Amino acid sequence: MPEDIKKDTQFKPLGTDTIRVFAPATVANVVCGFDVLGFAVEAPGDEVIMRLTNKPGITISKITGDDGRLPLNPAKNTVSVSVQHYLNSIGRSDIGFDIELHKKMPIGSGLGSSSASTVAGLFAAKTLLGDESPANKLLPFAMKGEEMACGHGHADNVAPALMGGFVLIRSYEPLDVIRLPHPKELYCAIVFPDVDVPTREARQIIRNSVLLKDAVTQWGNIAGLVSGLYTGDIDLIGRSMKDVLIEPVRAMLIPDFYLMREMAMEAGAVSFGISGSGPSVFAFTRDEQTAHAITQKLQDHLTKIKIGSQAYVSPINDAGPRVLD
Template sequence: MPDSIRVFAPATVANVVCGFDVLGFAVEQPGDEVLMTLRPDPGVSIRRISGDQGRLPLDADRNTVSASVQMLLRHLGREDVGVDIELHKQMPIGSGLGSSAASTVAGLWAINELLGRPLTALELLPFAMQGEELACGAGHADNVAPALLGGFVLIRSYQPLDVVRLPVPALHCAIVYPEVEVPTRDARRLIRRTVPLQDAVTQWGNVAGLVSGLFLGDTALIGRSMQDVLVEPVRALLIPDFYQLRELALQAGAVGFGISGSGPSVFAFAPDEAAAARIVEQLRRHLAGLGVGSRGYVSAINTRGPKVWG
Protein backbone atom coordinates (compact mmCIF):
# COMPACT_ATOMS: atom_id res chain seq x y z
CA MET A 1 0.00 0.00 0.00
CA PRO A 2 1.22 3.55 -0.68
CA ASP A 3 2.18 5.84 2.19
CA SER A 4 0.99 8.97 0.37
CA ILE A 5 -1.97 9.69 -1.90
CA ARG A 6 -3.56 12.62 -3.71
CA VAL A 7 -7.34 12.59 -4.18
CA PHE A 8 -9.62 14.96 -6.10
CA ALA A 9 -13.32 15.07 -5.18
CA PRO A 10 -15.88 16.87 -7.33
CA ALA A 11 -18.18 19.79 -6.75
CA THR A 12 -21.86 18.96 -6.68
CA VAL A 13 -25.19 20.56 -7.50
CA ALA A 14 -27.68 19.82 -4.73
CA ASN A 15 -31.48 20.08 -4.79
CA VAL A 16 -31.53 20.20 -8.63
CA VAL A 17 -34.27 22.84 -8.36
CA CYS A 18 -37.26 20.83 -7.14
CA GLY A 19 -35.50 18.12 -5.10
CA PHE A 20 -34.69 20.00 -1.88
CA ASP A 21 -32.35 17.86 0.27
CA VAL A 22 -33.07 14.71 -1.78
CA LEU A 23 -31.45 15.18 -5.22
CA GLY A 24 -27.91 15.99 -6.29
CA PHE A 25 -25.34 15.32 -8.99
CA ALA A 26 -21.57 15.62 -9.35
CA VAL A 27 -19.70 17.64 -11.95
CA GLU A 28 -16.25 17.19 -13.45
CA GLN A 29 -15.08 20.63 -12.36
CA PRO A 30 -14.48 22.41 -10.07
CA GLY A 31 -13.53 20.34 -7.01
CA ASP A 32 -11.08 20.07 -4.12
CA GLU A 33 -7.90 18.08 -3.63
CA VAL A 34 -6.36 16.41 -0.57
CA LEU A 35 -2.79 15.18 -0.24
CA MET A 36 -2.56 12.70 2.63
CA THR A 37 0.61 11.09 3.98
CA LEU A 38 1.00 8.37 6.60
CA ARG A 39 3.38 9.08 9.48
CA PRO A 40 4.77 6.79 12.22
CA ASP A 41 3.17 8.48 15.25
CA PRO A 42 -0.65 8.37 15.73
CA GLY A 43 -2.93 11.33 15.21
CA VAL A 44 -4.44 13.44 12.44
CA SER A 45 -3.06 16.86 11.57
CA ILE A 46 -3.75 19.51 8.95
CA ARG A 47 -0.36 20.68 7.75
CA ARG A 48 -1.44 23.14 5.08
CA ILE A 49 -4.52 24.63 3.43
CA SER A 50 -4.34 26.59 0.19
CA GLY A 51 -6.99 28.48 -1.76
CA ASP A 52 -9.14 29.34 1.27
CA GLN A 53 -7.84 32.87 1.95
CA GLY A 54 -7.19 31.80 5.53
CA ARG A 55 -10.86 31.08 6.26
CA LEU A 56 -10.61 27.41 7.26
CA PRO A 57 -9.32 26.10 10.61
CA LEU A 58 -6.08 24.15 10.92
CA ASP A 59 -7.37 22.67 14.19
CA ALA A 60 -7.89 18.95 13.45
CA ASP A 61 -11.02 18.79 15.61
CA ARG A 62 -12.71 21.69 13.79
CA ASN A 63 -11.73 21.14 10.18
CA THR A 64 -14.26 18.93 8.37
CA VAL A 65 -11.59 16.92 6.55
CA SER A 66 -9.53 15.96 9.58
CA ALA A 67 -12.56 15.59 11.88
CA SER A 68 -14.26 13.10 9.52
CA VAL A 69 -10.99 11.17 9.13
CA GLN A 70 -10.73 10.97 12.95
CA MET A 71 -14.30 9.61 13.13
CA LEU A 72 -13.49 6.96 10.55
CA LEU A 73 -10.31 5.87 12.31
CA ARG A 74 -12.18 5.56 15.63
CA HIS A 75 -14.90 3.49 13.92
CA LEU A 76 -12.27 1.14 12.48
CA GLY A 77 -10.35 0.89 15.74
CA ARG A 78 -7.29 2.34 13.98
CA GLU A 79 -6.41 5.24 16.25
CA ASP A 80 -2.82 3.99 16.00
CA VAL A 81 -2.70 5.47 12.49
CA GLY A 82 -1.06 8.86 11.96
CA VAL A 83 -1.67 11.08 8.92
CA ASP A 84 -0.66 14.53 7.73
CA ILE A 85 -3.14 16.31 5.47
CA GLU A 86 -2.78 19.09 2.92
CA LEU A 87 -6.05 20.54 1.63
CA HIS A 88 -6.04 22.43 -1.66
CA LYS A 89 -9.27 24.34 -2.23
CA GLN A 90 -9.93 24.63 -5.95
CA MET A 91 -13.47 25.97 -5.61
CA PRO A 92 -14.98 28.92 -3.75
CA ILE A 93 -16.16 28.50 -0.16
CA GLY A 94 -19.85 29.22 0.40
CA SER A 95 -20.61 28.93 -3.30
CA GLY A 96 -23.48 26.44 -3.11
CA LEU A 97 -21.34 23.90 -4.96
CA GLY A 98 -20.64 21.55 -2.06
CA SER A 99 -17.25 22.98 -1.14
CA SER A 100 -17.12 21.39 2.32
CA ALA A 101 -18.54 18.14 0.92
CA ALA A 102 -15.81 17.88 -1.73
CA SER A 103 -13.07 18.45 0.85
CA THR A 104 -14.55 15.94 3.28
CA VAL A 105 -15.08 13.29 0.61
CA ALA A 106 -11.52 13.71 -0.68
CA GLY A 107 -10.17 13.19 2.83
CA LEU A 108 -12.30 10.14 3.57
CA TRP A 109 -11.49 8.60 0.20
CA ALA A 110 -7.78 9.17 0.78
CA ILE A 111 -7.64 7.53 4.23
CA ASN A 112 -9.79 4.63 3.02
CA GLU A 113 -7.37 4.03 0.14
CA LEU A 114 -4.31 4.24 2.41
CA LEU A 115 -5.86 1.64 4.74
CA GLY A 116 -6.56 -0.79 1.89
CA ARG A 117 -10.22 0.10 1.27
CA PRO A 118 -11.86 -1.38 4.37
CA LEU A 119 -15.14 0.42 3.55
CA THR A 120 -17.19 0.82 0.39
CA ALA A 121 -18.12 4.26 -0.93
CA LEU A 122 -21.62 3.82 0.47
CA GLU A 123 -20.20 2.90 3.90
CA LEU A 124 -18.17 6.11 3.88
CA LEU A 125 -21.32 8.19 3.43
CA PRO A 126 -22.35 8.50 7.13
CA PHE A 127 -18.89 9.85 7.99
CA ALA A 128 -19.12 12.39 5.17
CA MET A 129 -22.54 13.44 6.46
CA GLN A 130 -21.07 14.04 9.92
CA GLY A 131 -18.46 16.26 8.29
CA GLU A 132 -21.25 18.21 6.60
CA GLU A 133 -22.97 18.67 9.93
CA LEU A 134 -19.79 20.15 11.36
CA ALA A 135 -19.42 22.53 8.39
CA CYS A 136 -23.01 23.59 7.78
CA GLY A 137 -25.01 22.63 10.86
CA ALA A 138 -26.98 19.98 8.98
CA GLY A 139 -25.78 16.53 7.91
CA HIS A 140 -27.57 16.27 4.58
CA ALA A 141 -26.42 13.87 1.89
CA ASP A 142 -27.42 15.65 -1.32
CA ASN A 143 -23.86 17.00 -1.75
CA VAL A 144 -21.72 14.29 -0.16
CA ALA A 145 -23.54 11.33 -1.76
CA PRO A 146 -22.97 12.39 -5.38
CA ALA A 147 -19.42 13.52 -4.52
CA LEU A 148 -18.72 10.01 -3.18
CA LEU A 149 -20.69 7.96 -5.70
CA GLY A 150 -20.60 10.15 -8.78
CA GLY A 151 -23.51 10.68 -11.11
CA PHE A 152 -27.06 11.62 -10.17
CA VAL A 153 -28.28 10.57 -6.71
CA LEU A 154 -31.63 10.42 -4.92
CA ILE A 155 -31.76 10.29 -1.12
CA ARG A 156 -35.04 8.45 -0.70
CA SER A 157 -34.82 8.43 3.08
CA TYR A 158 -32.52 9.75 5.81
CA GLN A 159 -33.77 7.46 8.60
CA PRO A 160 -32.87 4.85 7.63
CA LEU A 161 -30.44 6.19 5.05
CA ASP A 162 -31.50 4.98 1.60
CA VAL A 163 -29.55 6.30 -1.39
CA VAL A 164 -30.47 5.51 -4.99
CA ARG A 165 -28.27 6.14 -8.03
CA LEU A 166 -30.28 7.50 -10.95
CA PRO A 167 -29.52 7.46 -14.69
CA VAL A 168 -27.21 10.25 -15.83
CA PRO A 169 -28.66 12.45 -18.58
CA ALA A 170 -26.68 13.15 -21.75
CA LEU A 171 -26.46 16.83 -20.85
CA HIS A 172 -23.76 19.34 -19.99
CA CYS A 173 -23.86 21.67 -17.03
CA ALA A 174 -23.26 25.42 -17.06
CA ILE A 175 -22.41 26.85 -13.63
CA VAL A 176 -21.94 30.49 -12.67
CA TYR A 177 -20.88 31.62 -9.21
CA PRO A 178 -21.73 35.28 -8.55
CA GLU A 179 -19.18 36.56 -6.05
CA VAL A 180 -21.66 37.47 -3.33
CA GLU A 181 -21.90 35.73 0.02
CA VAL A 182 -24.89 33.53 0.88
CA PRO A 183 -24.03 31.45 3.99
CA THR A 184 -25.73 28.05 3.93
CA ARG A 185 -27.03 28.41 7.49
CA ASP A 186 -28.63 31.78 6.66
CA ALA A 187 -30.15 30.53 3.41
CA ARG A 188 -31.70 27.58 5.25
CA ARG A 189 -33.33 29.87 7.83
CA LEU A 190 -35.40 31.52 5.07
CA ILE A 191 -37.23 28.31 4.20
CA ARG A 192 -40.84 27.94 5.31
CA ARG A 193 -41.49 25.19 7.86
CA THR A 194 -45.05 24.59 6.62
CA VAL A 195 -46.31 24.82 3.05
CA PRO A 196 -49.77 24.85 1.43
CA LEU A 197 -50.95 21.44 0.25
CA GLN A 198 -51.29 22.65 -3.34
CA ASP A 199 -47.65 23.77 -3.38
CA ALA A 200 -46.62 20.38 -2.00
CA VAL A 201 -48.59 18.60 -4.72
CA THR A 202 -46.93 20.74 -7.39
CA GLN A 203 -43.49 19.99 -5.96
CA TRP A 204 -44.14 16.23 -5.77
CA GLY A 205 -45.18 16.25 -9.40
CA ASN A 206 -42.00 18.04 -10.43
CA VAL A 207 -39.72 15.71 -8.46
CA ALA A 208 -41.46 12.67 -9.94
CA GLY A 209 -41.29 14.24 -13.39
CA LEU A 210 -37.56 14.95 -13.09
CA VAL A 211 -36.77 11.41 -11.93
CA SER A 212 -38.99 9.98 -14.68
CA GLY A 213 -37.24 12.17 -17.24
CA LEU A 214 -33.87 10.78 -16.14
CA PHE A 215 -35.06 7.19 -16.52
CA LEU A 216 -36.76 7.86 -19.85
CA GLY A 217 -33.93 9.99 -21.23
CA ASP A 218 -36.60 12.61 -21.93
CA THR A 219 -34.82 15.98 -22.00
CA ALA A 220 -38.02 17.96 -22.44
CA LEU A 221 -39.58 16.31 -19.38
CA ILE A 222 -36.43 17.03 -17.36
CA GLY A 223 -36.60 20.68 -18.37
CA ARG A 224 -40.25 21.29 -17.59
CA SER A 225 -39.92 19.47 -14.25
CA MET A 226 -37.15 21.81 -13.08
CA GLN A 227 -39.51 24.16 -11.25
CA ASP A 228 -39.51 24.87 -7.52
CA VAL A 229 -42.43 26.54 -5.74
CA LEU A 230 -41.14 25.96 -2.19
CA VAL A 231 -37.52 27.04 -1.78
CA GLU A 232 -36.43 28.94 -4.88
CA PRO A 233 -38.82 31.90 -4.41
CA VAL A 234 -37.13 32.89 -1.13
CA ARG A 235 -33.54 31.98 -2.00
CA ALA A 236 -33.81 33.81 -5.33
CA LEU A 237 -33.97 37.06 -3.37
CA LEU A 238 -30.34 36.54 -2.30
CA ILE A 239 -29.00 36.17 -5.86
CA PRO A 240 -28.42 39.25 -8.04
CA ASP A 241 -31.06 39.48 -10.81
CA PHE A 242 -31.93 35.78 -10.50
CA TYR A 243 -34.99 35.79 -12.72
CA GLN A 244 -33.25 37.75 -15.47
CA LEU A 245 -30.37 35.26 -15.31
CA ARG A 246 -32.87 32.44 -15.77
CA GLU A 247 -34.44 34.14 -18.77
CA LEU A 248 -31.04 34.70 -20.37
CA ALA A 249 -30.07 31.06 -19.81
CA LEU A 250 -33.27 29.77 -21.38
CA GLN A 251 -32.86 32.11 -24.36
CA ALA A 252 -29.31 30.76 -24.81
CA GLY A 253 -30.58 27.18 -25.03
CA ALA A 254 -30.76 25.96 -21.44
CA VAL A 255 -32.87 22.85 -20.83
CA GLY A 256 -33.56 23.99 -17.25
CA PHE A 257 -32.16 26.50 -14.78
CA GLY A 258 -31.98 26.93 -11.02
CA ILE A 259 -30.00 27.57 -7.87
CA SER A 260 -27.18 25.20 -6.97
CA GLY A 261 -27.60 24.14 -3.36
CA SER A 262 -28.27 27.17 -1.18
CA GLY A 263 -26.69 29.51 -3.74
CA PRO A 264 -25.45 31.91 -4.83
CA SER A 265 -24.26 29.70 -7.68
CA VAL A 266 -26.76 29.04 -10.42
CA PHE A 267 -26.69 26.21 -12.92
CA ALA A 268 -28.30 25.21 -16.18
CA PHE A 269 -28.52 21.98 -18.09
CA ALA A 270 -27.55 22.36 -21.74
CA PRO A 271 -27.74 19.96 -24.69
CA ASP A 272 -23.99 20.12 -25.37
CA GLU A 273 -20.74 21.70 -24.28
CA ALA A 274 -20.97 24.60 -26.74
CA ALA A 275 -24.43 25.57 -25.47
CA ALA A 276 -23.21 25.36 -21.86
CA ALA A 277 -20.28 27.65 -22.67
CA ARG A 278 -22.64 30.11 -24.36
CA ILE A 279 -24.89 30.18 -21.28
CA VAL A 280 -21.95 30.80 -18.94
CA GLU A 281 -20.74 33.67 -21.12
CA GLN A 282 -24.18 35.31 -21.23
CA LEU A 283 -24.73 35.08 -17.48
CA ARG A 284 -21.27 36.35 -16.59
CA ARG A 285 -21.67 39.29 -18.96
CA HIS A 286 -24.98 40.21 -17.36
CA LEU A 287 -23.52 40.01 -13.84
CA ALA A 288 -20.57 42.14 -14.90
CA GLY A 289 -23.06 44.76 -16.07
CA LEU A 290 -24.46 44.77 -12.54
CA GLY A 291 -20.99 45.27 -11.11
CA VAL A 292 -20.90 41.70 -9.77
CA GLY A 293 -17.81 39.57 -10.36
CA SER A 294 -18.31 35.88 -11.15
CA ARG A 295 -16.67 32.59 -11.98
CA GLY A 296 -17.96 30.20 -14.61
CA TYR A 297 -17.60 26.48 -15.17
CA VAL A 298 -18.61 24.26 -18.07
CA SER A 299 -18.72 20.60 -17.16
CA ALA A 300 -20.03 17.20 -18.02
CA ILE A 301 -21.70 15.27 -15.21
CA ASN A 302 -19.10 13.34 -13.21
CA THR A 303 -20.06 9.67 -13.15
CA ARG A 304 -17.11 8.23 -11.16
CA GLY A 305 -16.86 10.34 -7.99
CA PRO A 306 -13.39 10.94 -6.48
CA LYS A 307 -10.23 10.49 -8.50
CA VAL A 308 -6.92 9.18 -7.15
CA TRP A 309 -3.87 10.89 -8.58
CA GLY A 310 -1.36 8.54 -6.93
Protein backbone atom coordinates in the same frame (compact mmCIF):
# COMPACT_ATOMS: atom_id res chain seq x y z
CA MET B 1 -23.00 5.26 11.88
CA PRO B 2 -23.14 1.75 10.37
CA GLU B 3 -22.47 -0.79 13.10
CA ASP B 4 -21.23 -3.42 10.65
CA ILE B 5 -18.51 -1.40 8.93
CA LYS B 6 -15.69 -2.79 11.08
CA LYS B 7 -16.59 -6.45 10.68
CA ASP B 8 -17.33 -6.09 6.95
CA THR B 9 -14.18 -4.15 6.10
CA GLN B 10 -11.46 -5.95 4.16
CA PHE B 11 -8.02 -4.37 3.95
CA LYS B 12 -5.39 -4.72 1.23
CA PRO B 13 -2.33 -2.53 1.91
CA LEU B 14 -1.71 0.04 -0.82
CA GLY B 15 2.09 -0.09 -0.59
CA THR B 16 2.65 3.65 -0.22
CA ASP B 17 2.39 6.14 2.63
CA THR B 18 1.26 9.15 0.57
CA ILE B 19 -1.70 9.75 -1.71
CA ARG B 20 -3.27 12.68 -3.58
CA VAL B 21 -7.02 12.63 -4.18
CA PHE B 22 -9.46 14.86 -6.06
CA ALA B 23 -13.15 15.08 -5.16
CA PRO B 24 -15.70 16.98 -7.28
CA ALA B 25 -18.02 19.87 -6.74
CA THR B 26 -21.72 19.07 -6.73
CA VAL B 27 -25.06 20.64 -7.52
CA ALA B 28 -27.52 19.90 -4.71
CA ASN B 29 -31.32 20.14 -4.65
CA VAL B 30 -31.45 20.23 -8.48
CA VAL B 31 -34.22 22.84 -8.24
CA CYS B 32 -37.18 20.78 -6.99
CA GLY B 33 -35.35 18.15 -4.89
CA PHE B 34 -34.48 20.02 -1.69
CA ASP B 35 -32.09 17.86 0.39
CA VAL B 36 -32.88 14.72 -1.66
CA LEU B 37 -31.29 15.21 -5.11
CA GLY B 38 -27.78 16.07 -6.25
CA PHE B 39 -25.21 15.37 -8.95
CA ALA B 40 -21.43 15.64 -9.35
CA VAL B 41 -19.60 17.70 -11.97
CA GLU B 42 -16.14 17.31 -13.50
CA ALA B 43 -14.87 20.67 -12.27
CA PRO B 44 -14.22 22.43 -10.01
CA GLY B 45 -13.24 20.31 -7.01
CA ASP B 46 -10.78 20.00 -4.13
CA GLU B 47 -7.56 18.06 -3.57
CA VAL B 48 -6.19 16.38 -0.46
CA ILE B 49 -2.66 15.07 0.00
CA MET B 50 -2.59 12.57 2.86
CA ARG B 51 0.41 10.91 4.51
CA LEU B 52 0.60 8.09 7.02
CA THR B 53 2.56 9.14 10.09
CA ASN B 54 4.25 7.28 12.93
CA LYS B 55 2.17 9.02 15.59
CA PRO B 56 -1.54 8.30 16.21
CA GLY B 57 -3.95 11.13 15.50
CA ILE B 58 -4.63 13.55 12.67
CA THR B 59 -2.78 16.75 11.87
CA ILE B 60 -3.40 19.35 9.19
CA SER B 61 -0.09 20.79 8.05
CA LYS B 62 -1.27 22.98 5.18
CA ILE B 63 -4.35 24.55 3.63
CA THR B 64 -4.18 26.57 0.42
CA GLY B 65 -6.78 28.43 -1.62
CA ASP B 66 -8.98 29.35 1.34
CA ASP B 67 -7.70 32.88 2.08
CA GLY B 68 -7.08 31.78 5.66
CA ARG B 69 -10.75 31.00 6.33
CA LEU B 70 -10.43 27.31 7.27
CA PRO B 71 -9.04 26.01 10.59
CA LEU B 72 -5.84 24.00 10.84
CA ASN B 73 -7.12 22.66 14.17
CA PRO B 74 -8.11 19.03 13.38
CA ALA B 75 -10.94 19.18 15.91
CA LYS B 76 -12.59 21.99 13.93
CA ASN B 77 -11.95 21.03 10.30
CA THR B 78 -14.57 18.99 8.43
CA VAL B 79 -11.95 16.83 6.68
CA SER B 80 -10.10 15.69 9.80
CA VAL B 81 -13.26 15.30 11.89
CA SER B 82 -14.83 13.03 9.27
CA VAL B 83 -11.66 10.99 8.86
CA GLN B 84 -11.40 10.55 12.65
CA HIS B 85 -14.98 9.23 12.77
CA TYR B 86 -14.03 6.76 10.03
CA LEU B 87 -10.90 5.58 11.87
CA ASN B 88 -12.87 5.13 15.09
CA SER B 89 -15.49 3.07 13.26
CA ILE B 90 -12.92 0.57 11.92
CA GLY B 91 -11.06 0.37 15.20
CA ARG B 92 -7.91 2.10 13.93
CA SER B 93 -7.46 4.99 16.33
CA ASP B 94 -3.78 3.93 16.38
CA ILE B 95 -3.40 5.31 12.84
CA GLY B 96 -1.83 8.72 12.20
CA PHE B 97 -2.47 10.94 9.17
CA ASP B 98 -1.10 14.29 8.09
CA ILE B 99 -3.37 16.23 5.73
CA GLU B 100 -2.75 18.93 3.17
CA LEU B 101 -5.96 20.48 1.84
CA HIS B 102 -5.83 22.37 -1.43
CA LYS B 103 -9.02 24.29 -2.16
CA LYS B 104 -9.50 24.36 -5.91
CA MET B 105 -13.03 25.73 -5.73
CA PRO B 106 -14.66 28.76 -4.11
CA ILE B 107 -15.90 28.56 -0.52
CA GLY B 108 -19.55 29.52 0.00
CA SER B 109 -20.39 29.01 -3.65
CA GLY B 110 -23.33 26.60 -3.29
CA LEU B 111 -21.24 23.95 -5.07
CA GLY B 112 -20.51 21.70 -2.11
CA SER B 113 -17.12 23.13 -1.16
CA SER B 114 -17.02 21.53 2.29
CA SER B 115 -18.30 18.20 0.96
CA ALA B 116 -15.63 18.04 -1.77
CA SER B 117 -12.89 18.51 0.83
CA THR B 118 -14.43 15.99 3.20
CA VAL B 119 -14.95 13.35 0.53
CA ALA B 120 -11.39 13.79 -0.77
CA GLY B 121 -10.06 13.22 2.74
CA LEU B 122 -12.21 10.19 3.44
CA PHE B 123 -11.45 8.60 0.07
CA ALA B 124 -7.73 9.23 0.62
CA ALA B 125 -7.82 7.56 4.05
CA LYS B 126 -9.82 4.59 2.76
CA THR B 127 -7.48 4.11 -0.19
CA LEU B 128 -4.26 4.48 1.85
CA LEU B 129 -5.46 1.83 4.28
CA GLY B 130 -6.42 -0.51 1.46
CA ASP B 131 -10.05 -0.57 2.63
CA GLU B 132 -11.89 -2.44 -0.12
CA SER B 133 -15.41 -1.78 1.15
CA PRO B 134 -17.75 0.20 -1.16
CA ALA B 135 -17.30 3.97 -1.20
CA ASN B 136 -20.87 4.52 0.02
CA LYS B 137 -19.82 3.08 3.39
CA LEU B 138 -18.09 6.43 3.93
CA LEU B 139 -21.30 8.41 3.54
CA PRO B 140 -22.28 8.62 7.24
CA PHE B 141 -18.82 10.00 8.08
CA ALA B 142 -19.01 12.56 5.26
CA MET B 143 -22.36 13.69 6.64
CA LYS B 144 -20.64 14.39 9.96
CA GLY B 145 -18.51 16.91 8.09
CA GLU B 146 -21.60 18.54 6.60
CA GLU B 147 -23.14 18.78 10.04
CA MET B 148 -20.08 20.66 11.27
CA ALA B 149 -19.97 22.91 8.19
CA CYS B 150 -23.57 24.08 8.05
CA GLY B 151 -25.36 22.68 11.10
CA HIS B 152 -27.28 20.03 9.19
CA GLY B 153 -25.97 16.61 8.12
CA HIS B 154 -27.62 16.45 4.72
CA ALA B 155 -26.32 14.12 1.99
CA ASP B 156 -27.28 15.79 -1.29
CA ASN B 157 -23.73 17.16 -1.74
CA VAL B 158 -21.58 14.46 -0.14
CA ALA B 159 -23.43 11.52 -1.72
CA PRO B 160 -22.82 12.53 -5.36
CA ALA B 161 -19.28 13.72 -4.52
CA LEU B 162 -18.56 10.31 -3.01
CA MET B 163 -20.52 8.04 -5.36
CA GLY B 164 -20.41 10.09 -8.55
CA GLY B 165 -23.32 10.65 -10.90
CA PHE B 166 -26.85 11.69 -10.05
CA VAL B 167 -28.21 10.55 -6.68
CA LEU B 168 -31.50 10.42 -4.82
CA ILE B 169 -31.61 10.34 -1.03
CA ARG B 170 -34.83 8.38 -0.57
CA SER B 171 -34.58 8.40 3.21
CA TYR B 172 -32.36 9.77 5.96
CA GLU B 173 -33.65 7.47 8.71
CA PRO B 174 -32.56 4.89 7.74
CA LEU B 175 -30.12 6.31 5.21
CA ASP B 176 -31.07 5.08 1.73
CA VAL B 177 -29.22 6.55 -1.24
CA ILE B 178 -29.88 5.55 -4.85
CA ARG B 179 -27.85 6.33 -7.97
CA LEU B 180 -30.02 7.46 -10.86
CA PRO B 181 -29.28 7.15 -14.59
CA HIS B 182 -29.13 10.28 -16.73
CA PRO B 183 -28.89 11.22 -20.41
CA LYS B 184 -25.20 11.18 -21.35
CA GLU B 185 -25.58 14.25 -23.57
CA LEU B 186 -26.76 16.42 -20.67
CA TYR B 187 -24.38 19.29 -19.85
CA CYS B 188 -24.34 21.62 -16.88
CA ALA B 189 -23.52 25.33 -17.14
CA ILE B 190 -22.62 26.89 -13.78
CA VAL B 191 -22.06 30.54 -12.90
CA PHE B 192 -20.90 31.61 -9.44
CA PRO B 193 -21.61 35.32 -8.81
CA ASP B 194 -19.26 36.97 -6.35
CA VAL B 195 -21.89 37.60 -3.66
CA ASP B 196 -22.15 36.16 -0.17
CA VAL B 197 -24.95 33.68 0.63
CA PRO B 198 -23.88 31.68 3.73
CA THR B 199 -25.43 28.19 3.82
CA ARG B 200 -26.63 28.44 7.44
CA GLU B 201 -28.45 31.71 6.78
CA ALA B 202 -29.90 30.43 3.51
CA ARG B 203 -31.43 27.49 5.39
CA GLN B 204 -32.84 29.68 8.15
CA ILE B 205 -35.06 31.71 5.79
CA ILE B 206 -36.87 28.61 4.53
CA ARG B 207 -40.44 28.19 5.74
CA ASN B 208 -41.13 25.36 8.20
CA SER B 209 -44.60 24.65 6.80
CA VAL B 210 -46.00 24.67 3.26
CA LEU B 211 -49.41 24.62 1.63
CA LEU B 212 -50.67 21.20 0.58
CA LYS B 213 -51.23 22.37 -3.00
CA ASP B 214 -47.59 23.51 -3.20
CA ALA B 215 -46.39 20.19 -1.77
CA VAL B 216 -48.41 18.30 -4.38
CA THR B 217 -46.84 20.41 -7.15
CA GLN B 218 -43.38 19.72 -5.75
CA TRP B 219 -43.97 15.97 -5.49
CA GLY B 220 -45.10 15.87 -9.10
CA ASN B 221 -42.02 17.75 -10.25
CA ILE B 222 -39.62 15.49 -8.35
CA ALA B 223 -41.32 12.40 -9.75
CA GLY B 224 -41.23 13.90 -13.24
CA LEU B 225 -37.53 14.71 -12.96
CA VAL B 226 -36.65 11.19 -11.80
CA SER B 227 -38.82 9.71 -14.55
CA GLY B 228 -37.12 11.93 -17.14
CA LEU B 229 -33.69 10.81 -15.92
CA TYR B 230 -34.66 7.14 -16.22
CA THR B 231 -36.24 7.47 -19.66
CA GLY B 232 -33.72 9.95 -21.06
CA ASP B 233 -36.53 12.40 -21.77
CA ILE B 234 -34.76 15.77 -21.64
CA ASP B 235 -37.98 17.70 -22.30
CA LEU B 236 -39.57 16.05 -19.27
CA ILE B 237 -36.48 16.83 -17.20
CA GLY B 238 -36.76 20.48 -18.19
CA ARG B 239 -40.44 20.98 -17.46
CA SER B 240 -40.13 19.11 -14.14
CA MET B 241 -37.36 21.34 -12.79
CA LYS B 242 -39.61 23.91 -11.12
CA ASP B 243 -39.52 24.74 -7.42
CA VAL B 244 -42.47 26.37 -5.66
CA LEU B 245 -41.13 25.90 -2.12
CA ILE B 246 -37.48 26.93 -1.75
CA GLU B 247 -36.46 28.91 -4.82
CA PRO B 248 -38.94 31.80 -4.34
CA VAL B 249 -37.28 32.58 -0.99
CA ARG B 250 -33.63 31.97 -1.88
CA ALA B 251 -33.89 33.76 -5.23
CA MET B 252 -34.14 37.05 -3.33
CA LEU B 253 -30.53 36.57 -2.18
CA ILE B 254 -29.16 36.31 -5.75
CA PRO B 255 -28.97 39.52 -7.81
CA ASP B 256 -31.08 39.38 -11.00
CA PHE B 257 -31.86 35.69 -10.54
CA TYR B 258 -35.07 35.73 -12.59
CA LEU B 259 -33.50 37.87 -15.31
CA MET B 260 -30.59 35.41 -15.55
CA ARG B 261 -33.06 32.54 -15.81
CA GLU B 262 -34.86 34.29 -18.66
CA MET B 263 -31.55 34.92 -20.42
CA ALA B 264 -30.46 31.28 -20.01
CA MET B 265 -33.74 29.86 -21.29
CA GLU B 266 -33.67 32.19 -24.30
CA ALA B 267 -30.13 30.95 -25.03
CA GLY B 268 -31.28 27.33 -25.19
CA ALA B 269 -31.19 26.05 -21.59
CA VAL B 270 -33.33 23.03 -20.76
CA SER B 271 -33.77 24.29 -17.20
CA PHE B 272 -32.32 26.83 -14.78
CA GLY B 273 -32.06 27.07 -11.01
CA ILE B 274 -30.02 27.64 -7.87
CA SER B 275 -27.17 25.28 -7.03
CA GLY B 276 -27.50 24.23 -3.42
CA SER B 277 -28.16 27.27 -1.26
CA GLY B 278 -26.59 29.60 -3.85
CA PRO B 279 -25.37 31.99 -4.97
CA SER B 280 -24.25 29.74 -7.84
CA VAL B 281 -26.85 29.16 -10.54
CA PHE B 282 -26.88 26.39 -13.08
CA ALA B 283 -28.57 25.37 -16.30
CA PHE B 284 -28.94 22.02 -17.99
CA THR B 285 -28.27 22.02 -21.73
CA ARG B 286 -28.35 19.43 -24.50
CA ASP B 287 -24.74 20.08 -25.56
CA GLU B 288 -21.47 21.65 -24.49
CA GLN B 289 -21.60 24.55 -26.96
CA THR B 290 -24.91 25.83 -25.58
CA ALA B 291 -23.59 25.53 -22.04
CA HIS B 292 -20.59 27.73 -22.87
CA ALA B 293 -22.84 30.28 -24.61
CA ILE B 294 -25.05 30.52 -21.52
CA THR B 295 -22.18 30.99 -19.06
CA GLN B 296 -20.73 33.73 -21.27
CA LYS B 297 -24.08 35.51 -21.50
CA LEU B 298 -24.65 35.40 -17.75
CA GLN B 299 -21.11 36.50 -16.94
CA ASP B 300 -21.42 39.43 -19.35
CA HIS B 301 -24.59 40.49 -17.57
CA LEU B 302 -23.04 40.21 -14.12
CA THR B 303 -20.07 42.28 -15.29
CA LYS B 304 -22.47 45.01 -16.44
CA ILE B 305 -24.01 45.19 -12.96
CA LYS B 306 -20.50 45.22 -11.43
CA ILE B 307 -20.52 41.70 -10.00
CA GLY B 308 -17.57 39.40 -10.63
CA SER B 309 -18.16 35.75 -11.39
CA GLN B 310 -16.64 32.38 -12.17
CA ALA B 311 -18.04 29.87 -14.67
CA TYR B 312 -17.78 26.13 -15.19
CA VAL B 313 -19.11 23.84 -17.92
CA SER B 314 -19.26 20.10 -17.32
CA PRO B 315 -21.10 16.89 -18.07
CA ILE B 316 -22.39 14.95 -15.08
CA ASN B 317 -19.39 13.29 -13.42
CA ASP B 318 -20.06 9.58 -12.94
CA ALA B 319 -16.64 8.81 -11.41
CA GLY B 320 -16.74 10.77 -8.14
CA PRO B 321 -13.41 11.02 -6.26
CA ARG B 322 -10.23 9.78 -7.91
CA VAL B 323 -6.57 9.25 -7.08
CA LEU B 324 -4.26 11.71 -8.85
CA ASP B 325 -0.82 10.80 -10.14
